[in-house]
Amino acid sequence: MLPYFAYGSNLLDARLSARTPSARYLCNARLAAHRLAFHKAGSDDSAKCDAFFTGDAADVTHGVLYQISPQDKTVLDAIEGVGHGYELKTVAVRTEAGMQEAFTYVTQPEYINPKQKPFAWYHRFVLLGALERGFPPAVIAAIEAVETQADPNPDRAAANRGIGG
Numbered sequence: 828m829l830p831y832f833a834y835g836s837n838l839l840d841a842r843l844s845a846r847t848p849s850a851r852y853l854c855n856a857r858l859a860a861h862r863l864a865f866h867k868a869g870s871d872d873s874a875k876c877d878a879f880f881t882g883d884a885a886d887v888t889h890g891v892l893y894q895i896s897p898q899d900k901t902v903l904d905a906i907e908g909v910g911h912g913y914e915l916k917t918v919a920v921r922t923e924a925g926m927q928e929a930f931t932y933v934t935q936p937e938y939i940n941p942k943q944k945p946f947a948w949y950h951r952f953v954l955l956g957a958l959e960r961g962f963p964p965a966v967i968a969a970i971e972a973v974e975t976q977a978d979p980n981p982d983r984a985a986a987n988r989g990i991g992g
Contacts, residue, residue, distance in 0.1 A: 829900050830929035832856055832920050834863060834890035835876025836949055838956025841991045846906055847899035853892040855960050856920035856927065862886040863966075865950075865973050866941045867912060867934040871983075873976065874943040875912075876953060877934035889962045892922060892929060900930075912938045946978040948987035955991045 830853070837843045843850045860882050867875040878888040895903065907913045913932040920927055945953075954970050978984035 828894035828896060830927060831893045831895050831900070831903075832858060832878075832890050832918055832929040832931040833893055834858075834878050834888050834931070836952035836956070838891055839952045839959060839991050840956075842952050842956070843893065845990065847895045847903050849896035849899045850893045851895075853894060854922045854924070855962075856890055856892040856922045856929075858888040858890060858918055858920050858931070860884055860886055861888040861918075863888050863969070864941075865945050866939050866943070868938045868940040868943055870908070870912070871946075871978075871980075872943065873949060873978070874940070874945045875934075875949065876945075877939070878918075878931060880933070889957070889960075889966050890920070890931075891956075891960055892920060892927060907932045944974050944976040946984065946987075947975040948978060948984050950975045951988070952991060 858878055861878040861880050864877045864879040865874045867877045869875045909915055914935050916931055916933045918931050920929055950973060957967055957970055
């Protein structure tokens with residue numbers, strides 16, 4: 828099993844479990860010197876999340892530490908578009924038990940587009956995941972404040988609204 832630091836839409840258990848059935852929640856974790864940004868240009872003309880490296884120790888991305896199988900990691904790599912928007916990064920995250928090394932996905936610089944907005948259903952995944960894991964109120968408020976857009980594909984929007992309750 829491999830340690831995976833999830834943030835963004837993969838915070839939501841229902842979303843990640845549908846993608847990687849082997850995923851097992853370990854604990855909440857924090858990644859220092861990174862901030863959650865909705866600025867990764869998605870192939871569907873919407874923004875996705877990034878744990879954006881700022882270098883500022885005051886910036887923290889809240890997330891979840893999971894374990895997933897090597898087979899499911901291969902599947903998740905393809906879903907996340909490794910090499911086509913995201914790249915793998917090994918990070919050290921802080922947990923209640925101390926520091927833990929894990930892999931995560933970060934946006935390749937050429938895919939950053941701060942003008943794009945997330946679809947409302949994608950934003951909902953991130954918000955529900957943060958609520959599900961009891962993130963601090965300030966983190967929840969920052970996620971809630973992100974401006975969204977409607978998905979022009981009603982079938983995709985309806986299918987994704989059904990995930991996570």
